[in-house]
Amino acid sequence: MSFEFLVPVSNLVVAHTETLSEHTLGKQIRIHTTEDGFPDLEKTNIAILGIRENRNEVNFSGEELNFDNIRKSLYELYPGNWSTNIVDLGDVVPGNEVSDTYYLVREVLSGLLKKDIIPVILGGSQDLVYAQYRSFDVLERMVNLVNIDSKFDLGNSSQSITNISYVSKIIVEQPYNLFNYSNIGYQTYFNAQEEIDLIEKLYFDAYRLGEVIADITIAEPIMRDADLVSLDLGAINSLSLSGLVSSPNGFDGREICAISRYAGISDKVKSFGIYEFKNFKNETTTTLLIAQIIWYFIEGVNYRSNELNxxxxxxxxxxxxxxxxxxxxxxxxxxxxxxxxxxxxxxxxxxxxxxxxxxxxxxxxxxxxxxxxxxxxxxxxxxxxxx
Incomplete structure (x- = not known):
């Protein structure tokens, strides 16, 4: 397994964790640190993993990603009445080529899937979903992908993969393991009519933002049938995400946390990714919301009812x-x-x-x-x- 390539959680975050109450998540998560090394994965249910790759973003500006503040916000939260065992594996750093990063991500996630550990991914650009999806190849079965996004991200499969074209790569590249693609929260004015027609032609599911906001429970059966879930932070409205480039329209904090909990409570979901994070100043509100999204996903996992059969x-x-x-x-x-x-x-x-x-x-x-x-x-x- 390729875990030896993972970079430990930063010493700044580890030092911050030392100042927290004994009852916080930070004191209960087993952390990959420079001093203690890699945590034992025995009896682990959920593994947090950062992926600092963003070079295939169409508007890539050269920035290097840092998830320290998300981790601090998450570690400061208090767990519910959980029996879930969580580890933080640290980060995947960009390889020489983006394809090298994809390979390493796929290897790490495949190893976790084989151990029946659910990865919770903190990601850069959303093209990383391609590697998240390909990690399921080891299971040799069809896969349902749910994307919480204002856009379909279909793009053109004949061109190089980007954060707005990765879905077409998933559809056309072998092995053909995609059974269904569902989009939750698309906004019509961000999607070409040809793409909307293609979604219909392929018998995929798509739910407009207004439809889901009017009845958030629409998302529950969609998540119940998902194997992997991807969240584009751009699906959240700009009032809820201060500083990130997102639309005035989108899900608010309560709605996105409810959807995240539906993903967690699904007996079938084996992989959950949060993408399109950007570094910026005064990001407290955003990092706290991302931490709460993760919290609600873990809460859901803890209350799974094992009704697959x-x-x-x-x-x-x-x-x-x-x-x-x-x-x-x-x-x-x-x-x-x-x-x-x-x-x-x-x-x-x-x-x-x-x-x-x-x-x-x-x-x-x-x-x-x-x-x-x-x-x-x-x-x-x-x-x-x-x-």
């Missing part, structure tokens, strides 16, 4: 709803009240797809089916299975 639990309620020429099969958890809908599995010889035959949904989807409306996400997932 919901169909096999004796307490699960099952409903069949005839709609047009289909019989829609719904499952409801007796423990959490969450809903799923079954997608007919097309036997194509592709065993990677079998895990996608249950699709998280909402009670509203069930109600609409009872009123003879086929849920749009069910239709899209079914079409993807048929392709």
């Amino acid at each position: 919901i169909r096999e639990l004796k307490s699960t309620l099952h409903y069949n709803v005839p709609v047009e020429n289909e019989i829609l099969s719904f499952y409801k958890s007796a423990m959490t009240g969450r809903w799923w809908i079954e997608i007919p599995f097309i036997s194509s010889g592709n065993n990677k797809l079998q895990r996608h035959t249950l699709l998280p949904c909402t009670y509203n989807d069930y109600e609409r089916a009872c009123n003879q409306e086929i849920p749009e996400r069910w239709y899209k997932a079914k079409r993807k299975n048929e392709v």
